[in-house]
Amino acid sequence: MLGARLAVLASDARSVLLAGATSDVPTDGLARAVVTALGETGRGARAVDLADNPDLAAGGSSASPASTVTVIAGRGLLDDPATLLTARRVDAIVVVVRRGRTTRRDLQEVRRELMEVGAPLVGSIVVD
Amino acid sequence: MDWMSYLAILRRRWVIIAAILVLDLAATGYLYHKAQRSAGYQSCLELYVGDAGAASYIIAPGTNLMDTQSQALAGETAANFFADDVVDVSGSRSVSSYIQTDMQHGSALVSGPIAFSISGSRVDRTVNLCVNDADASQAGVAAAYLARAMTTDRKLFFGPVAKRIYTNVIGAPVTSPVPSGHAALTALLRLVLGLLVALGVGFVWDALDPTVRDRADAERALGVPVISS
Numbered sequence: 001m002l003g004a005r006l007a008v009l010a011s012d013a014r015s016v017l018l019a020g021a022t023s024d025v026p027t028d029g030l031a032r033a034v035v036t037a038l039g040e041t042g043r044g045a046r047a048v049d050l051a052d053n054p055d056l057a058a059g060g061s062s063a064s065p066a067s068t069v070t071v072i073a074g075r076g077l078l079d080d081p082a083t084l085l086t087a088r089r090v091d092a093i094v095v096v097v098r099r100g101r102t103t104r105r106d107l108q109e110v111r112r113e114l115m116e117v118g119a120p121l122v123g124s125i126v127v128d
Numbered sequence: 129m130d131w132m133s134y135l136a137i138l139r140r141r142w143v144i145i146a147a148i149l150v151l152d153l154a155a156t157g158y159l160y161h162k163a164q165r166s167a168g169y170q171s172c173l174e175l176y177v178g179d180a181g182a183a184s185y186i187i188a189p190g191t192n193l194m195d196t197q198s199q200a201l202a203g204e205t206a207a208n209f210f211a212d213d214v215v216d217v218s219g220s221r222s223v224s225s226y227i228q229t230d231m232q233h234g235s236a237l238v239s240g241p242i243a244f245s246i247s248g249s250r251v252d253r254t255v256n257l258c259v260n261d262a263d264a265s266q267a268g269v270a271a272a273y274l275a276r277a278m279t280t281d282r283k284l285f286f287g288p289v290a291k292r293i294y295t296n297v298i299g300a301p302v303t304s305p306v307p308s309g310h311a312a313l314t315a316l317l318r319l320v321l322g323l324l325v326a327l328g329v330g331f332v333w334d335a336l337d338p339t340v341r342d343r344a345d346a347e348r349a350l351g352v353p354v355i356s357s
Contacts, residue, residue: 002356009355094355097346103338107349124346126357 152322174299
Protein backbone atom coordinates (compact mmCIF):
# COMPACT_ATOMS: atom_id res chain seq x y z
CA MET A 1 0.00 0.00 0.00
CA LEU A 2 2.78 2.42 0.99
CA GLY A 3 4.81 1.52 -2.10
CA ALA A 4 1.79 1.72 -4.39
CA ARG A 5 0.73 5.12 -3.16
CA LEU A 6 4.27 6.46 -3.38
CA ALA A 7 4.62 5.01 -6.86
CA VAL A 8 1.46 6.85 -7.92
CA LEU A 9 2.37 10.15 -6.27
CA ALA A 10 5.94 10.16 -7.56
CA SER A 11 5.77 7.95 -10.62
CA ASP A 12 8.74 9.54 -12.41
CA ALA A 13 10.87 10.06 -9.34
CA ARG A 14 14.33 8.55 -9.25
CA SER A 15 15.20 10.02 -5.88
CA VAL A 16 12.93 10.38 -2.89
CA LEU A 17 13.91 12.20 0.30
CA LEU A 18 12.39 11.09 3.57
CA ALA A 19 12.85 13.76 6.22
CA GLY A 20 11.21 14.99 9.36
CA ALA A 21 10.51 18.59 10.28
CA THR A 22 13.21 18.29 12.90
CA SER A 23 16.07 15.85 13.33
CA ASP A 24 14.46 13.93 16.18
CA VAL A 25 12.38 11.96 13.67
CA PRO A 26 14.14 8.70 12.74
CA THR A 27 13.94 8.03 9.00
CA ASP A 28 16.50 5.30 8.26
CA GLY A 29 14.24 2.40 9.23
CA LEU A 30 11.38 3.96 7.35
CA ALA A 31 13.57 4.37 4.25
CA ARG A 32 14.24 0.62 4.28
CA ALA A 33 10.50 -0.03 4.65
CA VAL A 34 9.80 2.23 1.66
CA VAL A 35 12.43 0.38 -0.38
CA THR A 36 10.76 -2.92 0.47
CA ALA A 37 7.33 -1.52 -0.36
CA LEU A 38 8.53 -0.14 -3.69
CA GLY A 39 10.13 -3.51 -4.45
CA GLU A 40 6.75 -5.15 -3.99
CA THR A 41 5.35 -2.89 -6.72
CA GLY A 42 8.09 -4.00 -9.10
CA ARG A 43 10.23 -0.89 -8.84
CA GLY A 44 13.83 -1.37 -7.87
CA ALA A 45 14.89 0.82 -4.98
CA ARG A 46 17.72 1.29 -2.55
CA ALA A 47 18.04 3.17 0.72
CA VAL A 48 20.75 5.74 1.34
CA ASP A 49 21.43 7.52 4.59
CA LEU A 50 22.22 11.20 4.10
CA ALA A 51 24.54 11.12 7.08
CA ASP A 52 26.70 8.52 5.31
CA ASN A 53 26.56 10.32 1.94
CA PRO A 54 27.03 14.04 2.53
CA ASP A 55 27.88 14.59 -1.14
CA LEU A 56 24.18 14.14 -1.94
CA ALA A 57 23.52 17.58 -0.51
CA ALA A 58 26.24 19.06 -2.70
CA GLY A 59 24.69 17.67 -5.85
CA GLY A 60 26.61 14.43 -6.12
CA SER A 61 24.84 11.19 -6.78
CA SER A 62 25.69 7.67 -5.91
CA ALA A 63 25.90 5.43 -8.91
CA SER A 64 22.78 3.41 -9.50
CA PRO A 65 20.90 1.94 -12.45
CA ALA A 66 18.52 4.37 -14.14
CA SER A 67 15.45 2.37 -13.16
CA THR A 68 16.35 2.24 -9.48
CA VAL A 69 14.73 4.69 -7.06
CA THR A 70 17.08 6.06 -4.41
CA VAL A 71 15.32 6.57 -1.10
CA ILE A 72 17.35 9.02 1.01
CA ALA A 73 16.95 9.02 4.77
CA GLY A 74 17.38 12.65 5.71
CA ARG A 75 17.28 14.46 9.00
CA GLY A 76 15.34 17.61 9.93
CA LEU A 77 14.28 19.99 7.16
CA LEU A 78 14.13 22.87 9.63
CA ASP A 79 17.30 22.24 11.60
CA ASP A 80 19.64 20.46 9.19
CA PRO A 81 20.91 22.53 6.25
CA ALA A 82 22.21 19.43 4.42
CA THR A 83 18.72 17.94 4.40
CA LEU A 84 17.23 21.19 3.07
CA LEU A 85 19.90 21.37 0.37
CA THR A 86 19.18 17.78 -0.59
CA ALA A 87 15.48 18.62 -0.76
CA ARG A 88 16.23 20.98 -3.67
CA ARG A 89 17.91 18.20 -5.67
CA VAL A 90 15.59 15.24 -5.27
CA ASP A 91 12.54 14.40 -7.39
CA ALA A 92 10.15 13.89 -4.47
CA ILE A 93 10.04 14.69 -0.78
CA VAL A 94 8.05 12.78 1.79
CA VAL A 95 7.84 14.43 5.21
CA VAL A 96 7.85 12.05 8.14
CA VAL A 97 5.52 13.22 10.92
CA ARG A 98 5.63 11.87 14.47
CA ARG A 99 2.17 11.67 15.96
CA GLY A 100 2.05 13.63 19.23
CA ARG A 101 5.58 15.01 18.74
CA THR A 102 5.72 17.00 15.53
CA THR A 103 3.91 20.31 15.81
CA ARG A 104 1.53 21.72 13.22
CA ARG A 105 3.54 24.94 13.29
CA ASP A 106 6.70 23.04 12.27
CA LEU A 107 4.87 21.37 9.40
CA GLN A 108 3.56 24.71 8.16
CA GLU A 109 7.11 26.04 8.34
CA VAL A 110 8.38 23.03 6.37
CA ARG A 111 5.74 23.59 3.72
CA ARG A 112 6.69 27.26 3.44
CA GLU A 113 10.43 26.50 3.24
CA LEU A 114 9.96 23.82 0.58
CA MET A 115 7.73 26.08 -1.50
CA GLU A 116 10.33 28.84 -1.28
CA VAL A 117 13.10 26.63 -2.68
CA GLY A 118 10.76 24.96 -5.17
CA ALA A 119 11.18 21.51 -3.67
CA PRO A 120 8.67 18.84 -4.79
CA LEU A 121 6.74 17.85 -1.68
CA VAL A 122 4.53 14.88 -2.61
CA GLY A 123 3.23 13.53 0.66
CA SER A 124 3.79 12.62 4.26
CA ILE A 125 4.04 9.55 6.43
CA VAL A 126 2.63 9.69 9.95
CA VAL A 127 4.43 7.48 12.45
CA ASP A 128 4.09 6.95 16.18
CA MET B 129 -16.32 18.43 13.19
CA ASP B 130 -18.26 15.22 12.85
CA TRP B 131 -18.96 12.62 15.51
CA MET B 132 -15.94 10.57 14.48
CA SER B 133 -13.69 13.53 15.27
CA TYR B 134 -15.19 13.81 18.75
CA LEU B 135 -14.73 10.09 19.28
CA ALA B 136 -11.13 10.38 18.12
CA ILE B 137 -10.53 13.12 20.69
CA LEU B 138 -12.06 10.94 23.41
CA ARG B 139 -9.79 8.08 22.36
CA ARG B 140 -6.74 10.32 22.45
CA ARG B 141 -7.54 11.97 25.77
CA TRP B 142 -9.08 9.03 27.59
CA VAL B 143 -6.36 9.04 30.26
CA ILE B 144 -7.05 12.57 31.51
CA ILE B 145 -10.81 12.05 31.17
CA ALA B 146 -10.64 8.78 33.10
CA ALA B 147 -8.44 10.36 35.77
CA ILE B 148 -10.91 13.19 36.35
CA LEU B 149 -13.80 10.74 36.42
CA VAL B 150 -12.03 8.60 39.03
CA LEU B 151 -11.39 11.70 41.15
CA ASP B 152 -15.01 12.73 40.68
CA LEU B 153 -16.24 9.30 41.75
CA ALA B 154 -13.99 9.31 44.79
CA ALA B 155 -15.02 12.83 45.83
CA THR B 156 -18.71 12.12 45.24
CA GLY B 157 -18.52 8.88 47.20
CA TYR B 158 -16.71 10.56 50.06
CA LEU B 159 -19.12 13.49 50.24
CA TYR B 160 -22.15 11.21 49.95
CA HIS B 161 -20.82 9.01 52.73
CA LYS B 162 -20.06 12.07 54.86
CA ALA B 163 -23.55 13.46 54.28
CA GLN B 164 -25.12 10.15 55.20
CA ARG B 165 -22.97 9.83 58.29
CA SER B 166 -23.53 13.36 59.54
CA ALA B 167 -27.28 13.21 58.96
CA GLY B 168 -28.52 12.22 62.39
CA TYR B 169 -30.53 14.37 64.77
CA GLN B 170 -30.67 18.04 65.42
CA SER B 171 -31.76 19.82 68.52
CA CYS B 172 -32.69 23.45 67.92
CA LEU B 173 -33.37 26.25 70.36
CA GLU B 174 -34.34 29.87 69.97
CA LEU B 175 -32.71 32.77 71.77
CA TYR B 176 -33.76 36.37 72.05
CA VAL B 177 -30.85 38.80 72.20
CA GLY B 178 -31.17 42.32 73.50
CA ASP B 179 -28.99 45.29 74.31
CA ALA B 180 -29.17 45.89 78.06
CA GLY B 181 -27.90 49.45 77.70
CA ALA B 182 -30.44 50.70 75.18
CA ALA B 183 -33.91 52.05 75.68
CA SER B 184 -36.81 49.73 75.17
CA TYR B 185 -39.19 50.07 72.28
CA ILE B 186 -42.00 50.07 74.75
CA ILE B 187 -42.42 53.79 75.31
CA ALA B 188 -43.93 54.80 78.60
CA PRO B 189 -46.91 57.19 78.54
CA GLY B 190 -45.80 60.77 78.38
CA THR B 191 -42.38 59.98 76.94
CA ASN B 192 -41.22 62.18 74.10
CA LEU B 193 -40.74 59.72 71.25
CA MET B 194 -38.53 62.17 69.31
CA ASP B 195 -36.02 62.27 72.15
CA THR B 196 -35.76 58.54 72.46
CA GLN B 197 -35.87 57.61 68.79
CA SER B 198 -32.15 57.79 68.05
CA GLN B 199 -31.28 55.92 71.23
CA ALA B 200 -33.87 53.25 70.48
CA LEU B 201 -32.53 52.80 66.96
CA ALA B 202 -28.98 52.55 68.31
CA GLY B 203 -30.14 49.86 70.70
CA GLU B 204 -31.80 48.00 67.86
CA THR B 205 -28.62 48.03 65.77
CA ALA B 206 -26.42 46.98 68.68
CA ALA B 207 -28.77 44.12 69.53
CA ASN B 208 -28.57 42.90 65.96
CA PHE B 209 -24.78 42.95 66.15
CA PHE B 210 -24.91 41.08 69.45
CA ALA B 211 -27.19 38.49 67.90
CA ASP B 212 -24.68 38.02 65.10
CA ASP B 213 -21.99 37.62 67.73
CA VAL B 214 -24.07 34.97 69.47
CA VAL B 215 -24.33 33.04 66.19
CA ASP B 216 -20.59 33.31 65.59
CA VAL B 217 -19.53 32.53 69.14
CA SER B 218 -21.88 29.55 69.44
CA GLY B 219 -20.06 27.90 66.55
CA SER B 220 -16.65 28.56 68.06
CA ARG B 221 -14.27 25.94 69.35
CA SER B 222 -14.41 27.31 72.90
CA VAL B 223 -18.17 26.78 73.10
CA SER B 224 -17.80 23.28 71.66
CA SER B 225 -15.16 22.37 74.25
CA TYR B 226 -17.34 23.89 77.01
CA ILE B 227 -20.25 21.68 75.96
CA GLN B 228 -18.03 18.62 75.54
CA THR B 229 -16.53 19.06 79.00
CA ASP B 230 -19.94 19.45 80.60
CA MET B 231 -21.30 16.48 78.70
CA GLN B 232 -18.42 14.25 79.74
CA HIS B 233 -18.74 15.16 83.38
CA GLY B 234 -22.34 15.93 83.91
CA SER B 235 -24.68 13.81 81.87
CA ALA B 236 -25.60 10.14 82.14
CA LEU B 237 -27.26 10.35 78.73
CA VAL B 238 -23.88 10.54 77.01
CA SER B 239 -22.77 7.07 76.05
CA GLY B 240 -21.01 7.14 72.70
CA PRO B 241 -18.33 9.44 71.32
CA ILE B 242 -19.23 13.12 71.38
CA ALA B 243 -19.14 14.47 67.86
CA PHE B 244 -21.65 17.25 67.34
CA SER B 245 -21.71 20.32 65.19
CA ILE B 246 -23.38 23.64 65.86
CA SER B 247 -24.97 25.93 63.33
CA GLY B 248 -27.00 29.06 63.72
CA SER B 249 -28.88 31.83 62.02
CA ARG B 250 -30.37 35.17 63.00
CA VAL B 251 -33.59 36.93 62.19
CA ASP B 252 -33.61 40.40 63.75
CA ARG B 253 -32.85 39.75 67.41
CA THR B 254 -33.93 36.15 67.39
CA VAL B 255 -31.19 33.57 67.05
CA ASN B 256 -31.85 29.99 66.05
CA LEU B 257 -29.13 27.57 67.12
CA CYS B 258 -29.02 23.90 66.20
CA VAL B 259 -26.81 21.08 67.46
CA ASN B 260 -26.36 18.13 65.11
CA ASP B 261 -25.37 14.76 66.46
CA ALA B 262 -25.77 11.19 65.33
CA ASP B 263 -27.43 10.43 68.65
CA ALA B 264 -30.76 12.09 69.49
CA SER B 265 -30.27 12.23 73.26
CA GLN B 266 -26.75 13.62 72.91
CA ALA B 267 -28.05 16.30 70.56
CA GLY B 268 -30.63 17.30 73.16
CA VAL B 269 -28.10 17.37 75.99
CA ALA B 270 -25.63 19.39 73.91
CA ALA B 271 -28.37 21.87 73.00
CA ALA B 272 -29.24 22.31 76.67
CA TYR B 273 -25.60 23.03 77.49
CA LEU B 274 -25.43 25.37 74.52
CA ALA B 275 -28.43 27.28 75.84
CA ARG B 276 -26.69 27.60 79.22
CA ALA B 277 -23.44 28.71 77.56
CA MET B 278 -25.21 31.46 75.64
CA THR B 279 -27.32 32.70 78.58
CA THR B 280 -26.13 32.28 82.17
CA ASP B 281 -22.50 31.49 81.28
CA ARG B 282 -22.23 33.93 78.38
CA LYS B 283 -19.61 36.05 80.16
CA LEU B 284 -17.16 33.15 79.64
CA PHE B 285 -17.32 33.73 75.90
CA PHE B 286 -18.22 37.38 75.44
CA GLY B 287 -16.09 38.94 78.17
CA PRO B 288 -17.04 42.49 79.25
CA VAL B 289 -19.51 42.78 76.37
CA ALA B 290 -21.68 40.18 78.11
CA LYS B 291 -22.82 42.89 80.54
CA ARG B 292 -24.46 44.77 77.69
CA ILE B 293 -26.24 41.74 76.32
CA TYR B 294 -29.18 39.96 77.72
CA THR B 295 -30.16 36.66 76.22
CA ASN B 296 -33.24 34.61 76.90
CA VAL B 297 -34.24 31.19 75.69
CA ILE B 298 -37.59 31.76 74.02
CA GLY B 299 -37.74 28.36 72.37
CA ALA B 300 -36.54 25.34 74.37
CA PRO B 301 -34.42 22.75 72.55
CA VAL B 302 -36.51 20.50 70.34
CA THR B 303 -34.86 17.38 68.95
CA SER B 304 -35.83 16.02 65.57
CA PRO B 305 -34.25 13.94 62.81
CA VAL B 306 -32.16 16.01 60.42
CA PRO B 307 -33.95 16.38 57.11
CA SER B 308 -32.27 13.93 54.76
CA GLY B 309 -32.00 16.59 52.09
CA HIS B 310 -31.22 15.45 48.59
CA ALA B 311 -28.02 13.54 49.15
CA ALA B 312 -28.64 11.08 46.33
CA LEU B 313 -29.67 13.81 43.90
CA THR B 314 -26.68 15.92 44.91
CA ALA B 315 -24.36 12.96 44.37
CA LEU B 316 -25.90 12.33 40.95
CA LEU B 317 -25.48 15.99 40.01
CA ARG B 318 -21.87 15.86 41.19
CA LEU B 319 -21.26 12.85 38.98
CA VAL B 320 -22.85 14.50 35.96
CA LEU B 321 -20.93 17.72 36.61
CA GLY B 322 -17.70 15.72 36.96
CA LEU B 323 -18.38 13.96 33.68
CA LEU B 324 -18.97 17.29 31.93
CA VAL B 325 -15.80 18.74 33.46
CA ALA B 326 -13.81 15.67 32.40
CA LEU B 327 -15.10 15.91 28.83
CA GLY B 328 -14.48 19.66 28.77
CA VAL B 329 -10.92 19.28 30.02
CA GLY B 330 -10.33 16.52 27.47
CA PHE B 331 -11.55 18.65 24.56
CA VAL B 332 -9.75 21.80 25.72
CA TRP B 333 -6.57 19.80 26.31
CA ASP B 334 -6.84 18.45 22.78
CA ALA B 335 -7.54 21.86 21.30
CA LEU B 336 -4.51 23.37 23.02
CA ASP B 337 -2.21 20.53 21.94
CA PRO B 338 0.05 21.95 19.22
CA THR B 339 1.21 18.55 17.93
CA VAL B 340 -0.10 16.55 15.00
CA ARG B 341 -2.65 14.02 16.26
CA ASP B 342 -3.90 12.30 13.09
CA ARG B 343 -3.57 12.20 9.33
CA ALA B 344 -6.12 14.97 8.84
CA ASP B 345 -3.94 17.25 10.95
CA ALA B 346 -0.89 16.41 8.86
CA GLU B 347 -2.76 16.89 5.57
CA ARG B 348 -4.07 20.29 6.68
CA ALA B 349 -0.65 21.49 7.83
CA LEU B 350 1.37 20.27 4.83
CA GLY B 351 -1.24 20.52 2.11
CA VAL B 352 -0.29 17.13 0.65
CA PRO B 353 -1.82 13.70 1.14
CA VAL B 354 -0.67 11.29 3.81
CA ILE B 355 0.82 8.24 2.12
CA SER B 356 0.81 6.06 5.20
CA SER B 357 -0.06 6.34 8.86
